[in-house]
Amino acid sequence: xxxxxxxxxxxVQPVGSPxxxxxxxxxxxxxxxxxxxxxxxxxxxxLFYSVGIGQISSEVPQNLSASRPQDRQFILSSxxxxxxxxxxxxxxxxxxITGNTIYFGEGSWLTVV
Amino acid sequence: xxxxxxxxxxxxxxxxxFITINCSYSVGISALHWLQQHPxxxxxxxxxxxxxxxxxxxxxxxxxxxxxxSSLHITASHPRDSAVYICAVLYNNNDMRFGAGTRLTVKx
Numbered sequence: 001x002x003x004x005x006x007x008x009x010x011x012v013q014p015v016g017s018p019x020x021x022x023x024x025x026x027x028x029x030x031x032x033x034x035x036x037x038x039x040x041x042x043x044x045x046x047l048f049y050s051v052g053i054g055q056i057s058s059e060v061p062q063n064l065s066a067s068r069p070q071d072r073q074f075i076l077s078s079x080x081x082x083x084x085x086x087x088x089x090x091x092x093x094x095x096x097i098t099g100n101t102i103y104f105g106e107g108s109w110l111t112v113v
Numbered sequence: 114x115x116x117x118x119x120x121x122x123x124x125x126x127x128x129x130x131f132i133t134i135n136c137s138y139s140v141g142i143s144a145l146h147w148l149q150q151h152p153x154x155x156x157x158x159x160x161x162x163x164x165x166x167x168x169x170x171x172x173x174x175x176x177x178x179x180x181x182x183s184s185l186h187i188t189a190s191h192p193r194d195s196a197v198y199i200c201a202v203l204y205n206n207n208d209m210r211f212g213a214g215t216r217l218t219v220k221x
Contacts, residue, residue: 043213044214049209088154094203102146102161104148
């Protein structure tokens, strides 16, 4: 069966420090991969999506970046965190076939202090 | 203006009541998802629709492609249904956009 793992689950980082959130998918190949952020009291916002290795589409200009070094690995990074980066980050995947259901990781709570 | 509009934003119901949450979108899509987010943050997909109607237990989801509108219904609501329900639309290029969510509270 397919599974998705995301880590770390929670982290507290000082302003200006780097960030790395990792997401891996098991049990499928060539998934579409997504990073979302949910700021406090707000809806989900698409940050990045990827339809293949090395293919990253960015939706919102910001100080975050994403990479897909392997087919089932998706990494969200920042060189210098801002206070406004605090929020709940979710990784998700769906099949490469358009219209298939989407599966979410457990989420990562980031607090920038 | 959000591409995906959900209503109501907040909903409080008594146990046993029939609940409807609505979602409207502005352009053609390939599929629509109804998601459930619990207080801990975890999200699960309830339904994926491209046409018609789907039912799972006490949950029913419908979509009208021509009117660009979908509804999520909960029959015989229960306190454990309390959560945030999110409508998400999937475009042909695999881009996905979300509604702001509906916070449902079901009181015993």
